[in-house]
Amino acid sequence: MEMRSTPILQVDNLHKYFPIPRHVGDVLARRPRRSVRAVDGVSFTVQRGEILALVGESGSGKTTVGMNVLGLQQPTEGHILFDGYDVTEWSRGHGASLEAADRFLVPLSRRRRVMTLRERAQMIFQDPYESLNPRQTIFDIVAEPLDIHRLTPSRTERRERVRTALETCGLAPADHFWDRFPAELSGGQRQRVVIAGALVLEPELLVADEPVSMLDVSIRAEILNLLRALRRERGITILYTTHDLATAGFFTDRMAVMYLGRIVELGPTVEVLSQPRHPYTRALISVVPVPNPRRRRQRVILEGEIPNPIDIPPGCRFHPRCPEAIPACREMDPRLHPVAPGHDVACLRV
Amino acid sequence: MAVLEVRNLSVDYVADDGTPLHAVADVGFSVEQGRSLGIVGESGCGKTTVMMALLRLLPEEGRIVSGQVLFDGQDVLQYSESQMRQVRWRGISMVFQGAMNALNPVRTVESQIVEALQIHDVVEQRRAARERAGELLQLVGIPPQRGRQYPHQYSGGMRQRAVIAMALACNPRVLIADEPTTALDVMIQAQILELLERLQAELELSLIMVTHDLGMVAETCDDVLVMYGGMVAEKASSDVIFNTPQHPYTRRLLEAFPDVEEPDSDLASIPGNPPRLDDLPAGCRFEPRCECPERGAICAQTAPPLVELEPGHWAACHSVRRVG
Ligand SMILES: Nc1ncnc2c1ncn2[C@@H]1O[C@H](COP(=O)(O)OP(=O)(O)OP(=O)(O)O)[C@@H](O)[C@H]1O
Numbered sequence: 001m002e003m004r005s006t007p008i009l010q011v012d013n014l015h016k017y018f019p020i021p022r023h024v025g026d027v028l029a030r031r032p033r034r035s036v037r038a039v040d041g042v043s044f045t046v047q048r049g050e051i052l053a054l055v056g057e058s059g060s061g062k063t064t065v066g067m068n069v070l071g072l073q074q075p076t077e078g079h080i081l082f083d084g085y086d087v088t089e090w091s092r093g094h095g096a097s098l099e100a101a102d103r104f105l106v107p108l109s110r111r112r113r114v115m116t117l118r119e120r121a122q123m124i125f126q127d128p129y130e131s132l133n134p135r136q137t138i139f140d141i142v143a144e145p146l147d148i149h150r151l152t153p154s155r156t157e158r159r160e161r162v163r164t165a166l167e168t169c170g171l172a173p174a175d176h177f178w179d180r181f182p183a184e185l186s187g188g189q190r191q192r193v194v195i196a197g198a199l200v201l202e203p204e205l206l207v208a209d210e211p212v213s214m215l216d217v218s219i220r221a222e223i224l225n226l227l228r229a230l231r232r233e234r235g236i237t238i239l240y241t242t243h244d245l246a247t248a249g250f251f252t253d254r255m256a257v258m259y260l261g262r263i264v265e266l267g268p269t270v271e272v273l274s275q276p277r278h279p280y281t282r283a284l285i286s287v288v289p290v291p292n293p294r295r296r297r298q299r300v301i302l303e304g305e306i307p308n309p310i311d312i313p314p315g316c317r318f319h320p321r322c323p324e325a326i327p328a329c330r331e332m333d334p335r336l337h338p339v340a341p342g343h344d345v346a347c348l349r350v
Numbered sequence: 351m352a353v354l355e356v357r358n359l360s361v362d363y364v365a366d367d368g369t370p371l372h373a374v375a376d377v378g379f380s381v382e383q384g385r386s387l388g389i390v391g392e393s394g395c396g397k398t399t400v401m402m403a404l405l406r407l408l409p410e411e412g413r414i415v416s417g418q419v420l421f422d423g424q425d426v427l428q429y430s431e432s433q434m435r436q437v438r439w440r441g442i443s444m445v446f447q448g449a450m451n452a453l454n455p456v457r458t459v460e461s462q463i464v465e466a467l468q469i470h471d472v473v474e475q476r477r478a479a480r481e482r483a484g485e486l487l488q489l490v491g492i493p494p495q496r497g498r499q500y501p502h503q504y505s506g507g508m509r510q511r512a513v514i515a516m517a518l519a520c521n522p523r524v525l526i527a528d529e530p531t532t533a534l535d536v537m538i539q540a541q542i543l544e545l546l547e548r549l550q551a552e553l554e555l556s557l558i559m560v561t562h563d564l565g566m567v568a569e570t571c572d573d574v575l576v577m578y579g580g581m582v583a584e585k586a587s588s589d590v591i592f593n594t595p596q597h598p599y600t601r602r603l604l605e606a607f608p609d610v611e612e613p614d615s616d617l618a619s620i621p622g623n624p625p626r627l628d629d630l631p632a633g634c635r636f637e638p639r640c641e642c643p644e645r646g647a648i649c650a651q652t653a654p655p656l657v658e659l660e661p662g663h664w665a666a667c668h669s670v671r672r673v674g
Pocket residue numbers: 018036037038039056057058059060061062063064065243309
């Protein structure tokens with residue numbers, strides 16, 4: 001058998017439930033405790049240097065997966081292995097605090113012990129305007145993670161790290177930018193600063209949570225090209241979450257389509273987009289606007305919206321909106337199973 | 351004849367220190383009865399300003415410097431305010447950018463529609479108004495009983511439908527939708543698009559769709575106006591804009607737009623920023639970002655005129671040539 005290196009990330013049967021506070025009435029009526037099942041059994045692996053897209057409509061659980069991967073939330077059930085180490089064990093055993101996790105790491109590996117999860121995996125959040133402090137200079141914003149992680153290198157090294165991060169993100173020469181304030185930059189430049197702040201710790205994994213959905217088309221291309229270059233030139237692994245299949249199609253290797261807390265289809269991006277097998281994926285692709293009136297397509301419009309993850313439909317959770325449902329779909333919960341090499345689908349009809 | 355025709359419209363915003371900022375310069379277009387026009391361009395290029403100007407709803411610091419807005423052949427810029435009130439909502443109505451998030455949170459959706467009907471004197475009696483509100487909700491696909499709910503009980507898609515229902519209250523002939531699907535999910539976006547298409551056909555509306563999403567325009571509009579830095583860069587039928595665009599800006603914009611059917615193709619970004627209103631280029635407003643191989647010294651000196659390259663296809667660029 002071929003030897004494969006440990007995947008950088010293994011998500012195994014991840015569940016994340018948020019309990020709903022009960023009212024007195026609920027207690028008196030002995031109504032059962034209920035919870036929001038934001039992520040309800042998700043498994044996938046990401047190889048080093050790969051870009052995986054996690055796509056789905058609002059509320060499907062994308063951000064929650066990202067937060068758990070980074071140890072920012074504690075899974076209700078399941079495991080997350082980062083470079084083979086169980087992230088969830090640290091956060092479970094030591095509370096949600098990552099500093100505790102850091103201590104736990106010390107005996108693990110000599111080489112790794114100074115590099116804790118939070119340095120090795122970074123997240124960039126959606127809104128470039130909210131995530132930058134308007135009163136901080138670009139230099140301070142990008143240098144801040146070094147202080148938070150108590151990596152207090154010498155002044156020169158600090159400058160060099162900020163310079164590299166900014167210039168990697170296309171803000172070159174760095175000293176032309178670092179004394180400025182966010183308001184003096186364009187939207188695309190601001191988002192580059194956000195990414196530079198994540199890169200200053202030289203992470204191996206970047207969770208990019210809708211990094212371009214607030215940006216104009218022309219800037220979008222600029223940021224997506226940057227993410228692609230980061231992988232090509234620095235081998236960074238990227239988990240890219242989005243509700244936009246068109247941008248996901250452009251630069252990701254594999255795509256996982258989520259619906260109501262589960263992955264319903266997972267496979268090579270080009271294959272999923274050109275031969276979608278799950279009825280939900282097919283519908284989603286059919287409604288992506290295509291920039292040419294000669295190629296207007298028949299849209300498969302699903303009625304209504306994603307149900308509330310408190311009341312997940314029995315059987316296949318997609319059946320109430322599925323255009324292809326058969327009676328069995330109301331009772332059987334389909335498992336994710338292979339339909340082609342590396343291409344899995346959770347649907348009773350495929 | 352065009353229902354709505356805008357000619358050489360220029361709008362300034364007067365800055366705090368009194369200097370005028372030329373936000374919109376010399377914009378013109380026309381919309382035929384029952385047809386749809388898409389207005390596209392990057393954030394800040396003046397799309398909303400043009401729409402607010404033609405409805406004469408600019409904020410206090412906004413000034414219409416010149417131009418004509420012909421509705422049924424009459425220049426509404428010459429109208430008195432009371433005449434204008436007959437045009438707004440009845441003739442030309444607008445779904446405002448972000449309006450779905452600006453519904454009054456403490457009043458039911460129905461009562462907000464009823465109020466709109468009464469303010470615009472569509473129906474006087476409350477009962478008739480409530481009946482009409484029910485019809486309007488039904489028209490946009492909301493069960494009329496749900497009119498008694500509050501906006502926070504609606505999803506984003508339903509709030510957008512409710513806002514569209516309000517815009518239709520007075521049976522307008524022209525409906526302007528300013529970024530009607532921004533911030534909505536793909537599937538909800540598609541639902542709203544279908545709704546607008548259906549309404550357009552059923553009510554024979556003329557539709558102006560303002561958006562930065564080229565895909566939405568390609569899906570729904572007959573004609574397209576591409577704006578850059580407050581001016582018209584190019585206008586033509588959708589087919590021409592998306593297949594044989596001539597303006598370098600239109601071309602770059604299309605190359606920057608990802609196509610789900612061609613996931614392997616490269617995305618080109620447009621380096622640089624749109625011009626600042628307080629520092630507009632002397633020549634072509636796109637010149638500082640233009641990479642067209644045929645551009646010349648003239649581009650930085652003189653603004654290119656808008657010329658008709660072939661019937662119905664206009665572009666403002668020194669490097670494009672008339673066909674034939
Ligand atoms: N802290 C929380 N408490 C309760 N419910 C939560 C919490 N965080 C998320 N949820 C719920 O879990 C579900 C999944 O949320 P999540 O933010 O992961 O979705 P998403 O796919 O990222 O959506 P979006 O595209 O809107 O960002 C939603 O129904 C959300 O309301």
